[in-house]
Amino acid sequence: MGKKLHVTTTINGEQVEFLCEARQSLLEVLRDVLGLTGAKEGCNNGNCGACTVLFDGLPVDSCLVLGVEAEGATIQTVEGIACDGRLHPLQQCFLEGAALQCGVCTPGFLVAAKALLDKHPHATEEQIRFELSGNLCRCTGYDKIVRAVMEAAKEMTHA
Amino acid sequence: MxxxxxxxxxxxxxxxxxxAARGERAKILAGGTxxxxxxxxxxxxxxxxxxxKKIPEIMTYRFDPASGLSLGAAVPCYRIYEDGDVAAAYPALADAARIIGGWQIQSRASIGGNLCNSSPAADSIPALIALGAACKIAGPEGMRSVPVEQFCTSPGKNVLRRGELLVSIQFPPPAAKSGxxxxxxxxxxxxxxxxxGAGAWLRMQDGVIAEGRIGLAAVAPTPKLAEQASRFLAGKPASEETFRQAGELARxxxxxxxxxxxxxxxxxxLVGVLTRRALAKAAERAGA
Amino acid sequence: MKSPLRKNKSKRLPSKANRRSVRRAAQAARRSTNGRTNGRAKVPKFKVLGTRPIRHDGADKVTGRAIYTADVKLAGLIHASMVRSPHAHARIVSIDTSAAEKYPGVLAVVTGKDFPNVADKIAELGEGAVNLAHLSANCMAKDKALYKGHAVAAVAAASALDAAEAAKLIQVQYEPLPAVTWVLDAMKEDAPLLHDDVYTDQMGKVGKKPSNVAKHLIFEIGDVKKGFASADLVIEREFKTQTVHQGYIEPHAAVALWNADGHLTIYSATQGAFTCRQQTAEVLQVPVSQVTVIPCEIGGGFGGKISIYLEPVAAMLSKKSGRPVKMTMTRQEVFEGTGPTPASFMRVKLGAKKNGKLVAGEAWLAYDAGAYPGGVIGPGCMCVFSCYDLPNARVDGFDVCVNKPQTKAYRAPGATHAAFACETIIDELAEALKMDPIDFRLKNAAKEGTRRVDGPVYPRIGLVETLQAAKNTPHYKSKLTGKNRGRGVACGFWFNIGLKSSASASVEPDGTVALVEGSTDIGGTRTSVAMQLAETLGIPAEDVHPKVGDTDSIGYTDVTGGSRVTFATGLAAYQCGLDIIRQMSERAAMLWDCKPQQVKFDAGVFRNGRKSITFKELAAKLPETGGGIIGRATVDPQGATNGFGAHIADVEVDPETGKVTILRYTAVQDAGKAVHPSYVEGQMQGGATQGIGWALNEEYFYNDQGRMTNASFLDYRMPTALDVPMIETVIVEVPNPAHPYGVRGVGETPIVSPPATIASAIYHAAGVRMRELPMAPYKVCKAMMEKASM
Known part of the structure; x- marks a missing residue:
């Protein structure tokens, strides 16, 4: 067992302190140290996107970030997408559009899609497919996911 | 681990x-991907x-049409393709930065990291070769510069010696009528x-190709400059036939x-097909 | 909450005959609901079925709160890591665990020696059977490692990272043996032999010397020789496919706690809590009553999470350490150490008359079983000609052991291979006979009364309606223009089984119902089952609160597999509803001082003459009329519900690279009754996309030492969002006569058609017939070059 390092960071708007080993990934820290199990491990090498979180506003695979790198950063996970007890339009559209089956890729898709709509509120189908290509889904064939993101975009820009 | x-x-x-103190037992973390x-x-x-990533020189990002681009080794890929000026000046670089992994990777991965990983199939290196970039390296003996096509030495290996690290990649200023x-x-x-992978760069003059460079990936132990094919381009018209012949030489x-x-x-x-396609697009961008 | 979503592309297409049978089923439903016959013929107006409510577990899944097995935390939890064979075939000479045991933080180590010897006994697992000795050896090798990735030891430590480090210190001495990985090579006389106790079983006749060929199946109807003699046109072709993986995003995971009282509790990512319990108990040689399996949310399965891998190992480590133990696989372990679906070699022959009538068929199918016998050749044989009325046919099937992971079910196991072969020849025949490929299929389509090659005669099925619907799609009617483009079509079939399911439900005083059912929910089945209970009780879907029970809280329920849950567990929910109605009628009778038989129930209202009371009102009166009501049902419907589909694909082939782009894709399928249309479409779209991946890029790539070289999501290349277009869907509804609401299974059929559909489209785009999967760019490119040089 290695020496533990002290890290101060901001997660879902709250300042958080934790101890971790240098070798622990941000994903392991979120899940095992902080109990935020929304981000999932699908491959642990950056090829499925199930562990996507926002790191200083940018989508990253949290399996490819060291926990210690979170020092001073601002992190948002799927647990922080709904606010004040209300679902984000993306979450609502995923539910209404049946855009999930087993649900294990869903947190990663939601986080990546949020980053996408924050940046491109009027994202086209092609943009959505391109920007979400780092997230694998094996259940839905992507159809309903892409539609849900387009629907959420529509709602958010008309709100 | x-x-x-x-x-x-x-x-x-x-x-x-x-x-320098730890040698092989020390590894550099940039984007980490x-x-x-x-x-x-x-x-x-x-x-x-x-x-x-806390070292200022390694995070520099400076572009000036007169002096070129100085790209810190750990600057993440997304910075490049989101910068319209740089993407216009060095389209092959932006092309590569846009397809290294998905968005999650591009938020972290850097061109310098892609170079230092030294994969034969690295996406950015053929573009860097085509664009004539150079690697600025810091080490115990000070700074040195190495042309990008000489940086990788074998799969996963490169010219970095004990105590050295890649600081930045220097791109020459964009030439007129180039693409x-x-x-x-x-x-x-x-x-x-x-x-x-195939990267191509062309400069047009008086209606013909003045000079051109072709970089290839996944066809040898390291990404490489297709020298003969590159030389062949000078003085030729920017035609489908020229590009086909260059593709054959690259092959x-x-x-x-x-x-x-x-x-x-x-x-x-594929080397033939991709070289031809890369050249055709580069020529189009050069306004040929 | 807003009303359920936008207009969907799906259309339900009730033909006249179709409507009649819908009516009949509805009448039957009503009859059994209220015990009387409704004389007036009406098209049923379901209140709940066919609507699109939000799934009950949805909020947890979009907020990250749903608990999957890897998310389970127990006090004192430790973590374990597996040691796996680097060799494709090797004798295990010795295992030295001493260094690992000394590693800081290590709490227990196990090897094959720690597991009891299990007799050669066949255990029925619902969908398929398993030899327990093989199952045990597959979980942890004893004498021999039979594939690269075969588990040989495991270590538990305080942290997962330390367990993995300690695992590296276990010294295994191997004596490498020659390996064989291709099915035809393994069938050769002089092939390296995997087992010295496996003999070829040819329909009950057992061979005299050990062989890699575990089974030779033979099915025959009519007179094949005569059939082919009467044909005007005969086409025979050979096909190859490679090993592919289900590719679920959640790696296998298990948490085990062997308590001080000897009771074992397991949390598992399993498709079936009861079969998981049975397999684990058998491998550990403890009574099933000593084991409780708690099924967690499961991140995809597709057939790959029926067999156990980690559960007995985690249990044994827990027993040794006295701590709860979590094991999760890495993605590489999932590829190399779990059950993919087989590679195959197939030779298929079909004969037709000039008028387009099929007269004879013959198939020779060899599927690899992986390291242990018992692959998916059986259903492959039964499915190869299942879409056609073929009077004369013979199928020979071989189950062959090779040095690869033991193969397992993958969505319509065995059928996709066979359909790739058969449908490609059908396409060639249609072309040779100058017939439209859908018309040719319609002319020969299986229908009620058709006998399949393995014996069963179909009841009412919907292939003809499905093909007609395909022909009428905007997609098929559209003109495909442009260079290097082509369109293909193909059919698909899967049985969709019944088997055992249980449900129990309690009526709450506020008129809602808490439902417990036994089917682990992979794709929204809590909701499709709850909807059937809601329909039966005449209450909104949202008023049923479904939960998946563990093995101590619900009656026996078979695996979530075989496209059976919405059909069979739905049937259990329906009968559970009838049980509730019966008991509530008694309460109404008590209130009204009449006989229970005088109380009638229809559409959520109990009546006796002019008196009436709604379900909700009566529920409120339960406390004062004798207390709560619990309905329960356990069912075991036999036979198949027979799901047919037809797919249409437009592709463009890059003439220089051979890369195939899917331009447009439509899936048409008979769902019987689409309970929740969005999730039916989802099954069709997801299955189609898996099939597209199988068709174009997915394969286990082996080097000559029998090691997989692409055991990652990077190089296994499943489709991303950018690799597929929107998948258009058309749901056909030809009600299943064996279900009160007409439900058929839908989950598996959609994966069957894509490879053949795309092969046909590639042919029409590029002029080359691809007979090997995957139809990777380099293969298409090579075929085009060969054609050009001819």
């Missing part, structure tokens, strides 16, 4: 001395990981390793292997 020490170096000197996987999967080992393009062939449409310079990403024969065939 065994635990390791972590140090976030604040200056180049600090990084150099840490790396390669090194973290390699450490985890036992492909590389480290006692010390040196995070270089470039990088493309790769992959079986999927994203999130894949190049079966073959002759390739020595690919067969693996799960594609048989050697197929890769050879």
């Amino acid at each position: 065994k635990d390791f020490e972590y140090a976030a170096a604040a200056t180049l000197d600090e990084a150099v001395s840490l790396l 390669d090194i973290i996987v390699q450490l985890r999967e036992g492909l590389r080992e480290a006692d010390l990981v040196v995070d270089v 470039s393009h990088y493309l790769r062939f992959i079986p999927r449409n994203e999130m894949d390793i190049a079966v073959v 002759q310079s390739a020595s690919p292997i067969s693996d799960m990403r594609g048989p050697a024969q197929y890769r050879l065939h």
Whole structure:
């Protein structure tokens, strides 16, 4: 067992302190140290996107970030997408559009899609497919996911 | 993966001395998208990981049409393709930065990291070769510069010596009437390793190609400059026939292997096709 | 909450005959609901079925709160890591665990020696059977490692990272043996032999010397020789496919706690809590009553999470350490150490008359079983000609052991291979006979009364309606223009089984119902089952609160597999509803002082003459009329519900690289009754996309030492969002006569058609017939070059 390092960071708007080993990934820290199990491990090498979180506003695979790198950063996970007890339009559209089956890729898709709509509120189908290509889904064939993101975009820009 | 020490170096000197002291047992962490996987999967080992993202020189990002682009080695890919001026001045670089992994990877991965990982199939290196970029390296003996096509030495290996690290990549100022393009062939449409990659750069003058450079990936132990094909371009019209012949010459310079990403024969065939397509697009961008 | 979503592309297409049978089923439903016959013929107006409510577990899944097995935390939890064979075939000479045991933080180590010897006994697992000795050896090798990735030891430590480090210190001495990985090579006389106790079983006749060929199946109807003699046109072709993986995003995971009282509790990512319990108990040689399996949310399965891998190992480590133990696989372990679906070699022959009538068929199918016998050749044989009325046919099937992971079910196991072969020849025949490929299929389509090659005679099925619907799609009616483009079509079939399911439900005083059912929910089945209970009780879907029970809280329920849950567990929910109605009628009778038989129930209202009371009102009166009501049902419907589909694909082939782009894709399928249309479409779209991946890029790539070289999501290349277009869907509804609401299974059929559909489209785009999967760019490119040089 290695020496533990002290890290101060901001997660879902709250300042958080934790101890971790240098070798622990941000994903392991979120899940095992902080109990935020929304981000999932699908491959642990950056090829499925199930562990996507926002790191200083940018989508990253949290399996490819060291926990210690979170020092001073601002992190948002799927647990922080709904606010004040209300679902984000993306979450609502995923539910209404049946855009999930087993649900294990869903947190990663939601986080990546949020980053996408924050940046491109009027994202086209092609943009959505391109920007979400780092997230694998094996259940839905992507159809309903892409539609849900387009629907959420529509709602958010008309709100 | 065994635990390791972590140090976030604040200056180049600090990084150099840490790396010099630990040698092979120290590894550099930039975007981490390669090194973290390699450490985890036992492909590389480290006692010390040196995070270089706090070092100002390694995060520089400076573009001036007169002096060119100085790209810090750890600047993440997304910065490049989101910068309209740089994407216009060095389109092949933006092409490559846009397809290295998905968005999650591009938020972290850097061109410098892609170089230092030194994969034969690296997407950015053929573009860097085509654009005539140079690597600025810091080390115990000070700074040195190496042309990008000489940086990689074999799969996963490069010219960095004990205590050295890549600081930045220097791109010459964009020439008038020049254009470039990088493309790769992959079986999927994203999130894949190049079966073959081809980068091309052309400068037009008086209606013909004044000079051109072609970089290739996944066709040899290192990404390479297709020298003969590049030389051939000078003085030729920017025509389909020129590009086809250049593709044929590029093919002759390739020595690919067969693996799960594609048989050697197929890769050879693709070198011709991709070189031609890369040149045609580069010419279009050069206004030919 | 807003009303359920936008207009969907799906259309339900009730033909006249179709409407009649819908009516009949509805009448039957009503009859059994209220015990009387409704004389007036009405098209049923379901209140709940066919609507699109939000799934009950949805909020947890979009907020990251749903608990999957890897998310389970127990006090004192430790973590374990497996040691796996680097060799494709090797004798295990010795295992030295001493260094690992000394590693800081290590709490227990196990090897094959720690597991009891299990007799050669066949255990029925619902969908398929398993030899327990093989199952045990597959979880942890004893004498021999039979594939690269075969588990040989395991270590538990305080942290997962330390367990993995300690695992590296276990010294295994191997004596490498020659390996064989291709099915035809393994069938050769002089092939390396995997087992010295496996003999070829040819329909009950057992061979005299050990062989890699575990089974030779033979099915025959009519007179094949005569059939072919009467044909005007005969086409025979050979096909190859490679090993592919289900590719679920959640790696296998298990948490085990062997308590001080000897009771074992397991949390598992399993498709069936009861079969998981049975397999684990058998491998550990403890009574099933000593084991409780708690099924967690499961991140995809597709057939790959029926067999156990980690559960007995985690249990044994827990027993040794006295701590709860979590094991999760890495993605590489999932590829190399779990059950993919087989590679195959197939030779298929079909004969037709000039008028387009099929007269004879013959198939020779060899599927690899992986390291242990018992692959998916059986259903492959039964499915190869299942779409056609073929009077004369023979199928020979071989189950062959090779040095690869033991193969397992993958969505319509065995059928996709066979359909790739058969449908490609059908396409060639249609072309040779100058017939439209759908018309040719319609002329020969299986229908009620058709006998399949393995014996069963179909009841009412919907292939003809499905093909007609395909022909009428905007997609098929559209003109495909442009260079290097082509369109293909193909059919698909899967049985969709019944088997055992249980449900129990309690009526709450506020008129809602808490439902417990036994089917682990992979794709929204809590909701499709709850909807059937809601329909039966005449209450909104949202008023049923479904939960998946563990093995101590619900009656026996078979695996979530075989496209059976919405059909069979739905049937259990329906009968559970009838049980509730019966008991509530008694309460109404008590209130009204009449006989229970005088109380009638229809559409959520109990009546006796002019008196009436709604379900909700009566629920409120339960406390004062004798207390709560619990309905329960356990069912075991036999036979298949027979799901047919037809797919249409437009592709463009890059003439220089051979890369195939899917331009447009439509899936048409008979769902019987689409309970929740969105999730039916989702099954069709997801299955189609898996099939597209199988068709174009997915394969286990082996080197000559029998090691997989692409055991990662990077190089295994499953489709991303950018690799597929929107998948258009058309749901056909030809009600299943064996279900009160007409439900058929839908989950598996959609994966069957894509490879053949795309092969046909590639042919029409590029002029080359691809007979090997995957139809990777380099293969298409090579075929085009060969054609050009001819």
